[in-house]
Amino acid sequence: MKRLLILGAGTAGTMAANRLARELDPHEWHITVVDADETHYYQPGFLFIPFGIYHRPDVVKPKRDYLPRSVEVIISPIEVIEPEQNRVRLARDSRTLTYDFLVIATGSRIVPDETPGLHEHEWHRSIHDFYTADGALALQKHLRHWQGGRLVLNVAEMPIKCPVAPLEFLFLADWYFHEQGIRDRVELTLATPLPGAFTKPIAAQLLGSILEEKNIHVETEFNIERVEPDERAIYSYDNRKIEYDLLVSVPVHMGADVIERSGLGDDLAFVPTDRHTLLAEGFDNIFVLGDATNLPSSKAGSVAHFQVDTFVPNFLRYIDGLDLLPAFDGHANCYIESGYGKGFLIDFNYDVEPLPGRFPLPGLGPFTLLQESRMNHWGKMMFRWMYWNILLRGKELPIPAQMSMAGKWRPS
Template identity: 70%
Template sequence: MKKLLILGAGTAGTMVANRLRRLLDRDEWRITIVDQHETHYYQPGFLFIPFGMYSKNDVIKPKRDFIPAGVELIMSPVELIEPDHNRVKLSRDGRIINYDFLVIATGAHTHPEETPGLQEHEWYKSIFDFYTVEGAVALAKHLRSWQGGRLVVNVVENPIKCPVAPLEFIMLADWFFHEQGIRERVDITYATPLPGAFTKPIASRHLGDILDQKGIHVVPEFMIEHVDPDARKIVSYDEQEIEYDLLVSIPLNMGDTVVARSGLGDDLNFIPVDKNTFVSPKHANIFVLGDAASVPTSKAGSVAHFAVETFSENFLRYIDGLEMQPSFDGHANCFIESGFGKGLLIDFNYDVEPLPGRYPLPGIGPFTLLQESEMNHWGKMMFRWMYWNILLKGQELPLPARMTMAGKWNDN
């Protein structure tokens, strides 16, 4: 029996377990997946919790429900990955698991403790995050009775999971305060380390214009050094200060600590891999999928989905002794909620930045790219059902894994 070991039963790990269980011969391959937490979170749904659109129950299900028959699930933290011995040491009972091939899908996590003043006595009082279910729920409670003031949304450092989520949060906040009848009493500021609203120039311009129309103030190139929770201000390394009444932080994102313990990661515990095949340059039988990988595309579920799809096909070639094809192009496809029942869609890859145009989808689309439409909002809302019922189970979606230029306007 050949042994495939997957670390992490989040979005990427669960999808690849489902897909490879179907593709690999059950008489020849044993698949094991390890995770330390019982609950699977639909992370894109966290965004809607602060505004009362989703509740906690809408975003959680047991991980076990998504692990197929024929895959062994072990609940345990991982102590150490030992690539030179092709084995992994688990924390629980000191168990050791040997592997022939290893897929690391241990994700990215937020670390508010890395920014002085952030996770101290004002945490969940005047300072919140929405990248955890606890933070999103606490913020929902706070917003129900908030009377207005200065709302500051701050990204500590990039990369972050779902880089459009902070923008969505701001646009939904604008809409939410309108609905509450207190928009004129709220001042919204977005402080980001990036030079503009978004990383890529054309999308940054379009999104920047939308934020401008909504009366949202963007402070670019703001690299936070610390929070002063008593004076209620954030201070940057170059000593700019922004005062707030309510601070919503997107804390530093880092890869799992087991990556650091095992000496596999970069300065943020993300693991360098070939950006087209996900194979580790150091260990030919180790692959990294999802947010754990250091590749120059978004840390997002759609990327994990396209990555798993191309990787699975490639893995079948690899185990038969063929070269891997450089088939993953960095494709990301993200709905961006913009409030008032509308949304945008961006579709891009390593080489092509998000462009305006139309995104064709037979039977349902087209969706509008980089422009607001109600259709995009419904696309986003429909996505939760697709996530639980199709995506996680590793089933086919009618979306090509590689990006296409069809419908995109390439002249501005």
């Protein structure tokens, strides 16, 4: 019997386990999923917790509830991956698991210790994050009683999970403080290492103009060198200083520490991965999905979804002795909350930046691309139900895995 081992039961790992459990003959294949944590987090929901829109029960479910019964589930930290021996050692009981094929879906994590002064005595006091459930809940408590001042959102370094989330946070903050009647007492600033509001020119121009309309200051190419928590200031490597009363940090992101221990990652512990086949570079039986890759695509749930959609049929070809197809095109599809019950939608891939248009039906929508609408907001709100009930369970969505140009146009 052949053994397929999936490391990680987050978004990508769970979807892959569900899809492959249906496709592979259980008399020929044994599938095992390993994860260190029993709890599955709906990470896009963390954004809404600080503003009281979502609460902890909205974003937390048991992982076992979303994995098929035919799959062996092991809850244990992973000590090391030993690819030359086709085996993985677990940390909990020193158990060794062998495999014929390995899928690495170990995700990414925030590492606030990478920025001097960030993760010290002011952490979750005057310095907060919203990329973890605990951080988002602590920030919710802080905002509930905050009376205004200088709120600075700093992105430490790219890549990060959901690159538009910092912008969404500021748009929602603008709305929230207006609702609280204190917007005139709040100064909002985005300090980003990027040269603009976003990485792609057309979207960056649009989103930058919205930040300006909402009176949100943008400090571009701000590469943070350190935080001075007692001084309540952040400094860049070129010695620029930004003072704050409340710092909302998007810390450095890295891959799982087991990737670093196993010598499989780059400087940030992301696994070098073929951008089209999702095969780990240098190995013919290891695939990488989701945030664990070093691909230039977004680290987002939609990307994991499109990766799994292309990976599963490609993997079935591969085990039948056929060559892998260059199937994944970097497709990403992201809703952007803009506040006041409205939102944007962007759809892009490796080669095509976000363009205006209609999605998913050309000319009909119902969602508009790069255009603010209430329908886009409700698309974002409906996505949570779709995530728990459709995506995680590996069910099909009527959206092609490869990006389509149908319904899009380039502005002059």
